[in-house]
Amino acid sequence: MLYKSTRSQAAATHSAAQIIKQGLAEDGGLFVPQEIPALTMAEIEALCQESYPVRAAKILAKFLSDYTYEELLADCEAAYNESSFVGGAAPLVNLCDNKEILELWHGPTAAFKDMALQIMPRLLSRALTKTGEKRTALILVATSGDTGKAALEGYKDIDRIKIMVFYPVDGVSRVQKLQMATQTGSNVNVCAIDGNFDDAQTGVKVIFGDEKMAQKLNENGYFFSSANSINWGRLAPQIVYYVSAYCDLLSADKCRAGDPFNVCVPTGNFGNIFAAYIAKLMGLPINKLICASNANNILTDFLRTGTYDRNRDFYLTMSPSMDILISSNLERLLYFTAGSEKTADYMKQLNTTGAYSVDAEVFAKITENFVGYFADEKTTADTIHACFEKHGYLCDTHTAVAISAAEQYIKETGDTIPMVIDSTASPYKFANNVYRAVTAQEPESDLAALDALSKATETEIPYPLAGLAQRKVRFEKVVSKENMAAAVLEYLNIE
Ligand SMILES: *Cc1c(COP(=O)(O)O)cnc(C)c1O
Secondary structure, three states: OOEEEOOOOOOOOEOHHHHHHHOEOOOOOEEEEOOOOOOOHHHHHHHOOOOHHHHHHHHHHHHOOOOOHHHHHHHHHHHOOOOOOOOOOOOEEEEEOOEEEEEOOOOOOOEOHHHHHOOHHHHHHHHHHHOOOOOEEEEEEEOOOHHHHHHHHHHOOOOOEEEEEEEEOOOOOHHHHHHHHOOOOOOEEEEEEEOOHHHHHHHHHHHHHOHHHHHHHHHOOEEEEOOOOOOHHHHHHHHHHHHHHHHHHHHOOOOOOOOOEEEEEEOOOOHHHHHHHHHHHHOOOEEEEEEEEOOOOHHHHHHHHOEEEOOOOOOOOOOHHHOOOOOOOHHHHHHHHHHHHHHHHHHHHHHHHOEEEOOHHHHHHHHHHEEEEEOOHHHHHHHHHHHHHHHOOOOOHHHHHHHHHHHHHHHHHOOOOOEEEEEOEOHHHHHHHHHHHHHOOOOOOHHHHHHHHHHHHOOOOOOOOOOHHHOOOOOOOEEEHHHHHHHHHHHOOOO
């Protein structure tokens, strides 16, 4: 299987190992496989008998043909084992009627980024060997909280890779700060910067583009790499849990082999829902893909009008991982529905004017598969409250947006086939807002909200967030934004 850029009309030339190491295509496009491998119903039925790591290895083998099945299985078993994913990697839990919640947050940071970030570093480590790379990769991350922690947990103690995370000293919550400052692992470093998230992000970009830094690193056996969410190595593992969910529906007799189901995904960068679309193209009988947005409903508008327009207000919401105006992975959907020439043109328009409109033919193809709904802040809070009251199910803010979207879709269409709703974070990850929504009371602090939520709902704090205040703080350094490069060199012991 070879890969090409979404913006190029040339034939595919890159191996999976190459694109996982490289991340972004030379022309600024995203890498896509040259063709979509088929998944037959017989294969799906056979997967019903298998564990999650085996399901994952078998699906990944179809895309990463330059990795052996044994390599993939070893990596999947290491990534999705019972001690890091307590209660299973992607369990399906009935909410009510035909609504099933696909819980993607049982991993080491209690959020769905773990599904990709627990496996992708292992794939990258092997890619270095496969491509003849002799140097050690240094992953640099600027984070506003959650991604940095998920990356640290993913890359920790992985061979041939080091990771350094920068976060704004006053721009993350106390819980997020503690999670990063107490990070374990021999190849990790965390540094706060005296500035905001933009300063951290700009600082990392400047370091990435600094030739002298690159040369210094090279002389010392290192090179820069990024943990970017548009890397195919982060996307491919997300295809797996849609297949796995269908296996679980079959095993529980919720449908028969070949029967269709719907999926509803709380969407930000469009990676998760795009993985579901790939699963559908492979042959998984997904009927509709319901794209759920918060008050930043640029995707809802796009799916209703065919116009993507980022010239609009930006809101900070209680579902911050979906606060986004550029959904990068949408480019991959455009490629599969409009082809590379139109995609390159749309992306050019987006860069110059901040907007583009797809033509009628492309719009028809997209809306055949996708529908969009959104939930504002009040609807999100009301949904958390109602889910707990009516069904005894405690959900986080992102999941609540998806549950609301699924309910709106069902009400509007009367479509009652099984509905798989992605749950992308533990309610404890956003304990503050969840506690407020459930109890209508104000928590004392975000750290206190963990215990308060546990008491109020008689549910357990998941292991990644339990006992945070008692853990040993390893990283306390704060540097000015001008000194980020120096901090990198100091970490690597380079003069
Ligand atoms: C990243 C994230 C999302 C959005 O996923 P995309 O793949 O970017 O669409 C939703 N919920 C949570 C909790 C996330 O961390």
